[in-house]
Amino acid sequence: MTLRQDGFTLLEVLVAFSILALSLGVLMRLFSGSLHNTLETDRYVAAADLAESLLARAGREWPLDALPPEGEEDGFRWRLQASPAALEEGLQTPPGLTPYDVRVTLTWAQERRTRRLQVATRRLLSGRPRGR
Secondary structure, three states: OOOOOOOOOHHHHHHHHHHHHHHHHHHHHHHHHHHHHHHHHHHHHHHHHHHHHHHHHEOOOEOHHHOOOEEEEOOEEEEEEEEEOOOOOOOOOOOOEEEEEEEEEEEEEEOOEEEEEEEEEEEEEEOOOOOO
């Protein structure tokens, strides 16, 4: 008569736990990477929103020929620049309007690195630029 035992041996249980531990380690690394990417993307979206806001204020709140040179907001350092635009040959602006190239550069620290975003647009200033 043979003795039959049901259940797992100690070796089988150890192998199963090893496979489980390796699988959980890989899954945790994947989730951690996804979280890191999400946080980085959130900062870029916030930077883009701030850049859009600053460009909208340029020419409305701040005269294009007298922009505040730089500032800090929500952990971002920003720098606004505006200069009369050089138009391509054959293009003209209506009388009394001066085209300006407006650029905002944002920098911020993220994970021991400095990130940077630069956005530019062209605006029209009525009248002649001051001091030029």
